[in-house]
Structure formats: structure tokens, C-alpha cells
Amino acid sequence: MKLVRFGEVGREKPGLVDADGGIRDLSSVIPDISGASLSANSLDRIRKLDAKTLPLAPSGQRLGACVGKVGNFIAIGLNYADHAAETGAPIPAEPIIFNKAPSCIVGPNDNVIIPRGSHKTDWEVELAIVIGERASYVGANEAMDYVAGYCVCNDVSEREFQIERGGTWTKGKGCPTFGPLGPWLVTRDEIPDPHALDMWLDVNGERMQNGSTKTMIFNLPQIVSYVSHFMILEPGDVITTGTPPGVGMGMKPPRFLKSGDEISLGIDGLGVQRQRVFAFEERPADIRYPAHQRSVSV
Template sequence: MKLVRYGEAGHEKPGLVDAQGRIRDLSAVVPDIAGASLSAQSLERLRSLDPSDLPLAPAGQRIGPCVGRVGNFVAIGLNYADHAAETGAPIPAEPIVFNKAPSCIVGPNDDVILPRGSRKTDWEVELAIVIGERASYVGANEALDFVAGYCICNDVSEREFQLERGGTWTKGKGCPTFGPLGPWLVTRDEIPDPHGLDMWLDVNGERMQTGSTKTMIFNVPQIVSYVSHFMILEPGDVITTGTPPGVGMGMKPPRFLKPGDVMSLGIAGLGEQRQRVIAFEERAPDTSHPVRERSASV
């Protein structure tokens, strides 16, 4: 199944993509594509539905992030052998784990906002794992039983914040709009082997990343098992699993995003994303969560 969330930001409705590529409304069946709705039992119930019995969503709807109410947004760094090589980093002995702020999650085609003071914002096409069952200290041999499905993540990263400001990588990873997810959550049964998926990313129509999940250092079961030994993973949590080569930081000279750039990216079987890059000053005001912004130094 391909599950989707559509509608105005913050008010998305759950949907299912039918065989003709149309969105069918699931609002009468589940409250959201989130939490308990992602359990094996719930997904089996959705799988038993006849999509033609569900109402069609109105045409032209915005596609939101394919998972709602994400609690843990975990990321794995330097998890592709060819990407590690382009950065000059050694192959990690264990997965490098960091967090992206759940508040950075946006829809697959929403604008990406350059944060205030950014000079080195970069792109990363990634396979993301969506958790379907509560996982704690699970073994790699059973880890896939805890996975609901997969989606695309653009792990947008501000490299100066990440690498030159001291401390952890998190500072460059969780800025608003730095976590586009979707367009769909594809259930695990449709992706029997997540370790052979072609992936790509273009900037302004120019191919930057061409890779495959086959060059992952730590595979999906290893990642889910490993992370579950350090935190409890809940249904709807997302783990994004690293990127192939071709990021801007690895180019000579390095190349970073600027206002007006357009990123297009995709993974075989998981769909495509497209984001326009805008300056911080161009962003639309968030009237639903007003905040007082200050310029004071920190």
C-alpha cells in the first residue's frame, strides 16, 4: 500500500493511493497516518479495504509529510561507503546516530527555507524507515517485524552549523523545513528488499546524486536493532538512513543551496519529491504558532 497525508499544513487528512494513482480518503477509517494506525494489525485492516469504496480526495490537494505526529526523528550518518569516501571519513565501526527535530518535518513538495545566517545548506536524498511497532532491544533477525514501511527523506543539512559550530551534528540538521518526508509511506510488503533501491537527486535539473541503497554500510535490520538499544522506538517514529555520494559539501569546490534553487529527488518504488529553496525572509508567516523572534546573539 501507498499511504499519504493530504491537505493544509497542520490539518492533513489520511489517504490511500489507489491503483490509478488517485488519493482515496481514509478519514472514516483511521484518524491519521500516525501512531497506532501504523501497527501491523491496523495496516492489515487497511489492506483489506476496497479502495473503490473510499471517497476520492478533492483534486489539487497539497501532499503533506507521509507520517504524522513523529516522536523520534533519528538519523544515521556516513552510512554509505561511497559517501564516506567522498568526505574522506573512515568507515564507521558502529552506526553514527544523531537526531533531527520533528519540527523540521514538512511535505515532499513544500519550500525549504534557508535558516537565518546560513551559508552552507546542503542536500541529501535518503531512505527513511517508519516504525510500526514499539521496539526496545530488538535483535536484527526480528527487526523488520517492527517496520511499517519506507519513504523518502531529504536530509537537508546546514554544514557550517553541523560541523563548524562545535558540539553535535544536530545543530545543522533540525532547522525548520529540513525534513521533507514522502510523498507516500510505502508499506514493507511492497519493498521486500530495501537494500537495492536506486536513488537520485537533481539541483536545477543537474544530476548531483546517483546511488543505491546497496552501498549502505549498516542495513535496515541492523539500524533498527541498533537504535532500539539506545531508545524506545514508538509507532510513527522515523529513522533516516544516510545518503550516497554527490552532496554539495563533497564537491570541489563545494556547492551549496541558494534562494531560487529547486531540488528534485527520488527513490525507486517510493516516488519523488520537489522543493524550491527560499530565503528566511521569504518564508510565509506561521499564523497557527506565532512566536516572538529576536536577533539577540546566543
């Protein structure tokens, strides 16, 4: 299944993508694509519905982040061997874990805002895991039983804040709009092998990243198991799992986002995102920063 959230910022409704690509309103079935609605039992109940009996969402609706009310937004650093090589970093012996602020989450086509004082805002296409069951101290052999599905994440990053300002990576990763998720949450049954997915990212139509989940250092079961040994993962939590090479920081000379840029990115079977980039000072006047975004309609 492909699940979506559609509507105005803060008022998104749950939806199901039907066989013709239309969005069916799930509001009468579940309150949101979040929390307990992502359990295996809940997903089975949705799967058994006849989508044609559900009302169609109005056309031209904004897509929100494909999962709502995210508690933990966890990221894994340097998890692609070819990306580690481009940054000159050694292969990590254990997964590198850092937090992205849940408040940075936006829809897949919402604007990305370069924060105040930023000179090194960068892009990263990533495969994200959405947790469906409460997970604590789970083994790698059972870890995928706790996963509801997958989505595309743009792990937008400010490299000066992340690397040059001391402390942890978190402050370069959680700025408002730095976590576009979606367009869809795709349930596990639709992706037979999440470790064989092509992924890409373009800036202004120029291909920057062209990789595959095949080059992950730590696979998804290892990641879920590992993270669950350091915190309890709740339904609706998101783990974004690293990026392939082609980030701006790794170019010679480095290249970073500027106001007016357009980003598009996607992963096989998980859909495509498109974002416009604005400097903080040049953000559209109708944005109530950071809660409301002018966005690309779908």
C-alpha cells in the same frame, strides 16, 4: 500499499493511493497516518478495504509529510561507503546516530527555507524507515517485524552549523523545513529488497546524487536493532538511514543551496519530492514561519 496525508498544514487527512493513482480518504477508517494506525493489525485492516468504496480526495491537494505526530526523528550518519569516501571520513565501526527535530518535518513538495546566517545549506536524498510497532532491545533477525514501511527523506543539512560550530551534528540538521518526508509511506510488502533501490537528487535539473542503497554500510535490520538498544522506538518514529555521494559539501569546490534553487529527488518505488528553496529573508510573504508553507500542489 501507498499511504499519504493530504490537506492544509496541520489539518492533513489520512489517505490511500488507489490502483489508478487517485487518493482515497481514509478519515472514516483511521484518524491519521501515525502511531497505532501503523501497527501490523491496522495496516492489514486497511489492506483488506475496497479502495473504490472510499471517497476520492479533492484534486490539487497539498501532500503533507507521509507520517504525522512523529516522536523520534533519528538519522544515521556516514552510512554509505561511497559517501564516507567523498567526505574523507573513515568507515564507522558502529552506526552514527543523531537527532533531527520533529519540528523540521514538512511535506514532500513544501518549500525549503535556508536559515538565518546560513552559507552552507546542503541536500541529502535518503531512505527513511517508519516504525510500526514499539521496539526495545530487538535483535537484527526480528527487527523488520517492527517496521511499517519506507519513504523518501531529504535530510537537508547546514554544514557550518553541523561541523564548524562545535558540539553535536543536531543543530545543523533540525532547522525548520529540513525534513521533507514522502510523498508516500510505502508498506514493506511493496518493497521486496530495500537494499537494492536506486536513488537520485537533482538541483535545478542537474544530477547531483546518483546512488543505490546497495552501498549502505549498516543495513536496515542492523540499524533498527542498534537504535532500539539506546532508546525505545514508538510507532510513527522515523529513522532516516544515510545518503549516497554527491552532496554539495563533497564537491570541489563545495556547492550549496541558494535562494531560487529547485530540488527534485526520488527513490525507486517510493516516489518523488520537489522543493523550492528560499532564503529566510526572502521567504514568501504568506508563510507563517515555520508552521505554514506555500507548497507545490499535486
